[in-house]
Amino acid sequence: MTTSLKSGSKPGRGRPRAFDPEAGLAVGQRMFHAAGYDAVGLSALTTELGITPPSFYTAFGSKAAFFQRVLERYANTELALADILLPHRPASEALADLLERAARTYAHDPERTGCLVLEAARGHSECESAVLARQVAERRRAQIRAFVAKTHPRRADAATDYVATVMSGLSGSAREGMSAARLVKVAKAAGVGLAALLG
Template sequence: MTTKLESAPRPGRGRPRTFDPEAALAIGQRMFHESGYDAVGLSALTTELGITPPSFYAAFGSKAAFFQRVLERYAGTQLALAGILVAGRPPVEALADLLERAARTYARDPERTGCLVLEAARGNAESESAVLAREVAQRRREQVRAFVAKSHPRRADVVTDYVSTTLSGLSGSAREGMTEARLVKVAKAAEAGLSALLE
């Protein structure tokens, strides 16, 4: 079913319809998360958005540029780090919270399991979509590292590696069908590792 993004013109005005980029990004996020970047063709994308390819290119430039904006939107709304890695919060508490939230988020929607960013980053090393996803993932790792470095500068690298590896494992396991309950148990168990690394 096509999702219309254009609002009807005002009666008697004849003004051109307006396009809602944010709604388009939300739809694109759903499609890419469900099927992956390569499986979502431009035709399917523009049909779902209810616009023509020329309108799509005028609004976003390219499919890759659109995907980059989708990734940024996802990173800013799903597990937004600014609301978890709060200054002054104990690192073990904050990072354990991040892992548990990730476990729940990655498994909550059976049609969109795993992390959109991390799963896209697993793609072909040379593919544009994987490169874009890795850039977003790297920025998020740097946020974790900066947060840990404020209180444990010498442990920041290893803790960041630990958190990143755990998140990647949770995402991959969610994609493979592991239940939310099982993922949460793994996330909770990972807190012991955080405590050991941050002693």
């Protein structure tokens, strides 16, 4: 592991450099995406972050709270909806773009395939990590629904369900090893169907 979590100027003798929480979230995102929430223990996290468990709790509160922040970070950096669902774009064009970007994103890293949020959301209904992931997923669906409703209010629910279902399928197929090229073909075909749905 070469990621440095330290920041700031050179400290004085005997004083450690400050821990960088944002860098810590990036490391956690990589770990959770590669192995899943349950497989990443606190000991592995703190070792990788280079801090003690008490320092981890001080910085993040708990493993679940840390995971929640990781999910939010992922949602705001990977396939950020604010960068895709732009007001001037036709709904069918923007959503087709979202699907194609998802296809490429979900398959680009062989150690982190699929969507961190959607794959975590597949967990047991009472699993804390799954509950947290579903909350993030639902907020993203609400953003898509609101975007579509501006121009196609009667079809917003159906279009949102369509997009959510296709993205879930793309994520699951990426986890199973489907290549980016094949996923993009699926996404393009789904985009045609979406255009027909929106009329």
